Amino acid sequence: MNLGHIKVIVFDTFGTVVDWRGSIVRDLTAWGDSCGIKADWPKVADAWRGEYEPEMDRVRKGQIPFAKLDEFHAHALEDVLNKFKISGLTKAQFEHINCAWHRLEGWPDAVSGLTRLKTKFVIGPLSNGNVALLVNMAKHAGLPWDNIFSCELFRHCKPHPDTYLGVARMMNLAPAEVMMCAAHNNDLAAAQNAGLATAFIPGATEFGPRQTTDLGATQKWDIIAADLNDLALQLGISQM
Amino acid sequence: MNLGHIKVIVFDTFGTVVDWRGSIVRDLTAWGDSCGIKADWPKVADAWRGEYEPEMDRVRKGQIPFAKLDEFHAHALEDVLNKFKISGLTKAQFEHINCAWHRLEGWPDAVSGLTRLKTKFVIGPLSNGNVALLVNMAKHAGLPWDNIFSCELFRHCKPHPDTYLGVARMMNLAPAEVMMCAAHNNDLAAAQNAGLATAFIPGATEFGPRQTTDLGATQKWDIIAADLNDLALQLGISQM
Numbered sequence: 228m229n230l231g232h233i234k235v236i237v238f239d240t241f242g243t244v245v246d247w248r249g250s251i252v253r254d255l256t257a258w259g260d261s262c263g264i265k266a267d268w269p270k271v272a273d274a275w276r277g278e279y280e281p282e283m284d285r286v287r288k289g290q291i292p293f294a295k296l297d298e299f300h301a302h303a304l305e306d307v308l309n310k311f312k313i314s315g316l317t318k319a320q321f322e323h324i325n326c327a328w329h330r331l332e333g334w335p336d337a338v339s340g341l342t343r344l345k346t347k348f349v350i351g352p353l354s355n356g357n358v359a360l361l362v363n364m365a366k367h368a369g370l371p372w373d374n375i376f377s378c379e380l381f382r383h384c385k386p387h388p389d390t391y392l393g394v395a396r397m398m399n400l401a402p403a404e405v406m407m408c409a410a411h412n413n414d415l416a417a418a419q420n421a422g423l424a425t426a427f428i429p430g431a432t433e434f435g436p437r438q439t440t441d442l443g444a445t446q447k448w449d450i451i452a453a454d455l456n457d458l459a460l461q462l463g464i465s466q467m
Numbered sequence: 468m469n470l471g472h473i474k475v476i477v478f479d480t481f482g483t484v485v486d487w488r489g490s491i492v493r494d495l496t497a498w499g500d501s502c503g504i505k506a507d508w509p510k511v512a513d514a515w516r517g518e519y520e521p522e523m524d525r526v527r528k529g530q531i532p533f534a535k536l537d538e539f540h541a542h543a544l545e546d547v548l549n550k551f552k553i554s555g556l557t558k559a560q561f562e563h564i565n566c567a568w569h570r571l572e573g574w575p576d577a578v579s580g581l582t583r584l585k586t587k588f589v590i591g592p593l594s595n596g597n598v599a600l601l602v603n604m605a606k607h608a609g610l611p612w613d614n615i616f617s618c619e620l621f622r623h624c625k626p627h628p629d630t631y632l633g634v635a636r637m638m639n640l641a642p643a644e645v646m647m648c649a650a651h652n653n654d655l656a657a658a659q660n661a662g663l664a665t666a667f668i669p670g671a672t673e674f675g676p677r678q679t680t681d682l683g684a685t686q687k688w689d690i691i692a693a694d695l696n697d698l699a700l701q702l703g704i705s706q707m
Contacts, residue, residue: 297639349602359639362589362614374602375614379637397619399537399599 228403228424228449230462235398236344237353237376239385239409240361242430244341244352244455245331245368248272254327262320266311274310278303283355283384293382295357301325328356329363338369340455343464351376353394353407355384386417395423408458412445419448426450426458468643468664468689470702475638476584477593477616479625479649480601482670484581484592484695485571485608488512494567502560506551514550518543523595523624533622535597541565568596569603578609580695583704591616593634593647595624626657635663648698652685659688666690666698 241247251272259266279299285291304325308314316324344350351372352361357379365372378384381393395402402422409415410430419425425448430441444451452458460466481487491512499506519539525531544565548554556564584590591612592601597619605612618624621633635642642662649655650670659665665688670681684691692698700706 295639349606358614358637362638365613366589372614373605374598374612380620397598398602399535 230406230424230449232404233348233406233424233462234400234404235349235351235394236406236408236426237351237394238341239407239411239414240352240354240356240364241331243408243410243428244337244370245333245364247276247328247331250331251275251327253332254330255324258324258327264313266313271307271311275300275303275307278306286384287387293384295359295379296328296355297325297357297360300328326363329360330367331364333368333370334454336454336456338371340459342371343456343459344462345371345373347462347464348406349373349398351394353385353390354378386414388417388421391418391421391423406449408455411441415448416446424449426452428452428454428458470646470664470689472644473588473646473664473702474640474644475589475591475634476646476648476666477591477634478581479647479651479654480592480594480596480604481571483648483650483668484577484610485573485604487516487568487571490571491515491567493572494570495564498564498567504553506553511547511551515540515543515547518546526624527627533619533624535599535619536568536595537565537597537600540568566603569600570607571604573608573610574694576694576696578611580699582611583696583699584702585611585613587702587704588646589613589638591634593625593630594618626654628657628661631658631661631663646689648695651681655688656686664689666692668692668694668698 238244252268255268255271259268279302282291282299282302286293304321308316341350351374353376354361355378356364358375358377361375361377364370365375376394376397378390381390383389391405391407392402395405398405403424406424406426407415407418408426408428410428412427415425415427427444427448427450429443450458450461452461478484492508495508495511499508519542522531522539522542526533544561548556581590591614593616594601595618596604598615598617601615601617604610605615616634616637618630621630623629631647632642635645638645643664646664646666647655647658648666648668650668652667655665655667667684667688667690669683690698690701692701
């Protein structure tokens with residue numbers, strides 16, 4: 228694919244731009260310390276992430292209506308708190324924990340890489356995270372997005388094609404003028420099927436020490452980059 | 468209204484943040500010079516702005532479906548070109564002129580004022596401009612928005628209440644946690660009716676030398692500010 232006419236780059240967020248697992252573990256640990264609640268926080272984080280995916284799958288299959296990811300997080304959090312026998316939380320405490328996903332931190336390359344890419348392209352997240360979550364995360368982590376292309380705008384969860392095509396339509400562009408960047412091969416496969424250009428950044432530690440998937444590209448992508456700064460370099464933006 | 472819990476400030480854009488008339492006149496004049504087309508460009512700009520408002524009114528009345536402002540601009544531009552006997556344009560030339568609205572310049576206080584406000588609040592346009600128009604305008608004029616809250620997201624034109632309430636819902640906030648800032652009293656009246664906080668910046672030259680409306684506040688707003696930097700100051704952000 229000729230990459231000379233790319234105008235917009237959208238990014239998977241959880242795992243590609245921000246370290247959701249490390250951030251959630253640090254956030255919950257600090258919160259637990261502050262109110263004297265002890266738990267195996269890495270296991271809580273893994274269980275929480277594991278719980279909400281099946282609910283999104285039910286949206287993908289049309290079994291339940293689309294909802295904000297904040298709501299799926301809250302449903303899953305209730306289950307996880309029960310499972311780990313954490314009880315007696317006030318409504319404000321529950322909300323505070325549920326919004327840990329609004330306080331995720333970028334990977335070390337996130338701010339510098341995105342800042343470089345922003346000089347030449349319109350950049351935004353294309354994430355199953357809802358708008359409020361992604362806006363608050365950007366403020367917290369300093370992510371310099373031009374716009375938040377949350378899947379909430381398209382009322383479908385990735386990898387539904389309307390999410391990728393929705394960005395192109397909204398920006399008055401052909402699909403090939405939009406690039407999807409992700410650390411997940413299945414996200415890129417769906418974007419490529421929709422006609423978008425693709426950039427893969429191999430994951431390594433998103434899921435912690437047990438990670439076995441997405442360690443490398445499983446098919447041919449337009450760009451494979453070591454990190455976001457390398458992506459900028461491969462797209463012709465030299466060191467700032 | 469207590470303004471201590473404001474989290475998000477949204478801004479009317481055409482006239483409040485950017486100088487649409489001056490920008491359109493300069494853009495069309497430069498384009499005309501480059502291809503040898505002469506016209507009374509200030510009159511063309513006024514006619515163009517005058518032409519698309521009635522079409523948005525038909526959307527407001529439910530007579531025609533919602534569409535991107537780019538489309539309304541294009542319909543109006545066809546009429547205006549006929550009226551001013553400008554003919555023989557290629558499709559690319561027509562598109563270039565129609566996208567003059569993507570290349571508007573900020574008022575002198577826009578970038579500095581928004582940059583200050585961004586340190587404390589989530590900021591974004593709430594404009595009848597469509598997402599692509601507002602994203603491209605922000606890149607062109609250097610407007611540091613956190614997110615584009617285009618009316619396109621809510622499928623209604625301002626001053627429909629769903630546009631103001633849509634921002635609050637999307638950000639998980641109560642209406643009173645959102646402030647609308649505009650140089651137009653009617654925009655603020657609708658925002659106030661929807662429960663938002665309001666900030667008025669008196670207009671003076673938006674419509675050129677013939678301006679007679681919105682020179683001052685016509686009712687009580689939460690803040691009346693001289694410009695965006697004064698708004699920042701009144702909201703507790705001292706000079707950076």
